[in-house]
Amino acid sequence: MAMIAEKAGVARTTVSVILNGRYRERGISEKTAQRVRSLAEAMSFVPSETARSLSRRRSGMIGVILPGFNSAWGESIITGIRSRLHKMQTHVPLIAAAHDDDDWEEREIKLLIERGVEAIVCCATVRAENHRRIVERGVPFVFVGHRAKGIPDASYAAWDGTRVAAAATRHLIGKGRRRIAFLGSAATNPAGSEQYQGHRQALMEAKRELRPEWRIDVPRNSDDGGMMRAVFSAAERPDALISDSWQQALHAIEELDARGLSVPEDVSLLALGDAPICRHGRIQLSAVVEPAEQIGGMAAEIALKLIADPSRRPIQQLVADYSIIDRATT
Amino acid sequence: MAMIAEKAGVARTTVSVILNGRYRERGISEKTAQRVRSLAEAMSFVPSETARSLSRRRSGMIGVILPGFNSAWGESIITGIRSRLHKMQTHVPLIAAAHDDDDWEEREIKLLIERGVEAIVCCATVRAENHRRIVERGVPFVFVGHRAKGIPDASYAAWDGTRVAAAATRHLIGKGRRRIAFLGSAATNPAGSEQYQGHRQALMEAKRELRPEWRIDVPRNSDDGGMMRAVFSAAERPDALISDSWQQALHAIEELDARGLSVPEDVSLLALGDAPICRHGRIQLSAVVEPAEQIGGMAAEIALKLIADPSRRPIQQLVADYSIIDRATT
DNA sequence: CTGTTAGCGCATTCAT
DNA sequence: ATGAATGCGCTAACAG
Numbered sequence: 001m002a003m004i005a006e007k008a009g010v011a012r013t014t015v016s017v018i019l020n021g022r023y024r025e026r027g028i029s030e031k032t033a034q035r036v037r038s039l040a041e042a043m044s045f046v047p048s049e050t051a052r053s054l055s056r057r058r059s060g061m062i063g064v065i066l067p068g069f070n071s072a073w074g075e076s077i078i079t080g081i082r083s084r085l086h087k088m089q090t091h092v093p094l095i096a097a098a099h100d101d102d103d104w105e106e107r108e109i110k111l112l113i114e115r116g117v118e119a120i121v122c123c124a125t126v127r128a129e130n131h132r133r134i135v136e137r138g139v140p141f142v143f144v145g146h147r148a149k150g151i152p153d154a155s156y157a158a159w160d161g162t163r164v165a166a167a168a169t170r171h172l173i174g175k176g177r178r179r180i181a182f183l184g185s186a187a188t189n190p191a192g193s194e195q196y197q198g199h200r201q202a203l204m205e206a207k208r209e210l211r212p213e214w215r216i217d218v219p220r221n222s223d224d225g226g227m228m229r230a231v232f233s234a235a236e237r238p239d240a241l242i243s244d245s246w247q248q249a250l251h252a253i254e255e256l257d258a259r260g261l262s263v264p265e266d267v268s269l270l271a272l273g274d275a276p277i278c279r280h281g282r283i284q285l286s287a288v289v290e291p292a293e294q295i296g297g298m299a300a301e302i303a304l305k306l307i308a309d310p311s312r313r314p315i316q317q318l319v320a321d322y323s324i325i326d327r328a329t330t
Numbered sequence: 331m332a333m334i335a336e337k338a339g340v341a342r343t344t345v346s347v348i349l350n351g352r353y354r355e356r357g358i359s360e361k362t363a364q365r366v367r368s369l370a371e372a373m374s375f376v377p378s379e380t381a382r383s384l385s386r387r388r389s390g391m392i393g394v395i396l397p398g399f400n401s402a403w404g405e406s407i408i409t410g411i412r413s414r415l416h417k418m419q420t421h422v423p424l425i426a427a428a429h430d431d432d433d434w435e436e437r438e439i440k441l442l443i444e445r446g447v448e449a450i451v452c453c454a455t456v457r458a459e460n461h462r463r464i465v466e467r468g469v470p471f472v473f474v475g476h477r478a479k480g481i482p483d484a485s486y487a488a489w490d491g492t493r494v495a496a497a498a499t500r501h502l503i504g505k506g507r508r509r510i511a512f513l514g515s516a517a518t519n520p521a522g523s524e525q526y527q528g529h530r531q532a533l534m535e536a537k538r539e540l541r542p543e544w545r546i547d548v549p550r551n552s553d554d555g556g557m558m559r560a561v562f563s564a565a566e567r568p569d570a571l572i573s574d575s576w577q578q579a580l581h582a583i584e585e586l587d588a589r590g591l592s593v594p595e596d597v598s599l600l601a602l603g604d605a606p607i608c609r610h611g612r613i614q615l616s617a618v619v620e621p622a623e624q625i626g627g628m629a630a631e632i633a634l635k636l637i638a639d640p641s642r643r644p645i646q647q648l649v650a651d652y653s654i655i656d657r658a659t660t
Numbered sequence: 661c662t663g664t665t666a667g668c669g670c671a672t673t674c675a676t
Numbered sequence: 677a678t679g680a681a682t683g684c685g686c687t688a689a690c691a692g
Binding site for chain 2: 050051054066069070111114137250254257277283
């Protein structure tokens with residue numbers, strides 16, 4: 001910057017102020033601004049965000065914790081976050097992934113903090129202890145997509161699992177199904193239990209049968225169909241199945257196919273959440289789709305508010321929007 | 331750090347040196363080191379990487395450009411990169427995504443540079459002009475997964491498209507197929523043309539027929555089956571198809587199904603690249619699997635070497651490893 | 661509109 | 677073993 005200042009015949013401050021856009025309020029002429037800018041361009045000068053961050057005592061970064069780098073859902077969430085941040089011109093996402101692994105999670109969070117993120121937006125599960133430490137450091141923390149069980153007063157922008165699951169169940173009831181099971185993974189899906197509650201409510205309101213064994217819970221990352229086998233080989237088996245994710249629903253299709261049960265004639269199948277693969281001709285999985293991008297944007301906005309006023313109470317927003325796409329499995 | 335130094339009764343320098351591990355060579359006793367460390371822990375002190383970066387004039391970050399956040403391939407690549415970097419303890423990935431969009435790409439690269447990454451590892455396509463600018467700035471650039479066409483002397487760790495495609499073609503020939511088509515997207519797959527060359531070579535070596543119209547090129551992000559329709563409704567249609575990606579292969583399955591052609595009886599189908607969904611019972615797509623994680627690790631290593639010695643000539647490594655998984659489509 | 665001054669939080673000589 | 681001094685590249689307060 002000193003070189004540019006010299007060449008342009010102005011003070012370093014002037015260059016600094018022009019290059020970071022705050023020159024208007026300092027009454028610097030558009031002419032000199034233009035001159036300095038083109039000089040900087042010609043010297044292919046790139047301001048050091050590191051030095052800026054240190055001086056401003058703000059990094060201009062927001063940490064984003066994704067479940068991994070291979071989820072359509074995560075991609076939508078982050079698209080929402082980015083487009084919102086991009087509009088604000090002020091914060092940029094630093095991305096980490098938890099990979100469903102506690103050690104990774106801890107290291108990644110540590111990294112984010114060391115790099116000075118001003119807030120953390122988290123699409124993954126996170127240990128209550130880690131969350132507490134972050135909040136104690138004064139770094140705003142926002143859950144996105146779901147609220148964390150066990151951390152009641154955390155900020156979030158989440159899909160309303162209860163209402164969405166209830167809507168899904170009602171949808172199947174409307175299609176004449178009577179014995180509706182719920183398939184989910186408590187370990188993997190933090191919203192699982194509230195979704196089940198919604199399912200249950202809808203069932204009770206419609207005076208449909210609700211059997212505890214029709215809540216099928218698969219352990220983390222497992223595609224073993226043991227429980228499904230038991231449920232679907234019983235004399236009075238369910239005639240419909242709601243799954244907490246398209247992944248689980250895909251496993252269910254395999255199980256059902258293997259048992260010779262036809263979808264949707266014998267068992268109607270509806271997933272909470274959608275992905276491109278669900279549209280495939282051989283799958284055609286019906287799904288309740290989540291406005292993930294919108295939710296991502298909301299989370300970013302919450303983070304920005306919390307950064308602007310750290311003393312603020314947690315901000316919690318629930319989104320009940322959804323749309324049901326009937327493909328071939330319902 | 332000043333507070334810690336005061337409480338511990340030592341100089342600020344001492345604290346600094348202890349906290350960043352370089353205290354041994356300064357002859358500081360393990361005892362004081364321990365004391366300072368536990369004091370820091372108790373005060374929940376986190377060193378500012380921003381300040382460190384500024385002072386050391388090294389950010390300790392490597393930029394990684396992913397095609398997006400929803401690809402099994404990208405996830406494996408980055409896993410490889412991370413595990414290698416993690417071993418080295420010295421560099422941490424800052425992740426960006428190109429999203430197949432030129433404007434995004436340019437902005438993301440600018441961001442990485444401003445944040446001071448010491449090298450860029452890129453799994454996506456990148457405009458030659460952007461690449462040139464980065465290299466001119468002195469930032470090492472490594473392609474991973476494929477080499478960039480049009481940028482001959484760039485560093486890379488890539489899958490050997492020619493040999494892999496040749497192997498795939500030979501595999502199909504070995505299964506008795508005679509008329510083998512090649513499906514790919516030139517716009518999306520940077521390795522597409524060398525893969526086609528490999529395919530072609532294998533065909534010629536085996537003295538099999540090679541028709542230009544059996545090279546089916548679909549435009550970017552398109553799943554429209556126009557060209558496939560034409561090829562497969564001809565009197566003498568191919569009896570096998572190699573696809574440059576599992577995504578395209580999935581589209582092919584749909585097209586084939588729609589035309590009443592059975593897979594693999596009428597048409598055998600083999601994809602270059604694998605993903606979890608390919609294992610699904612209703613898909614069972616045969617695939618040639620890429621050692622993506624290994625390639626990611628190699629790319630990281632190249633980046634590290636280039637950082638250590640910037641005057642070094644480009645490092646280019648080709649990996650010909652693969653394994654063919656015969657599922658139900660071959 | 662310009663220039664001077666004083667840091668931001670650390671790492672790194674160099675002298676002790 | 678220690679500590680004072682200097683600087684990384686930039687921003688910001690303030691006096692011109």
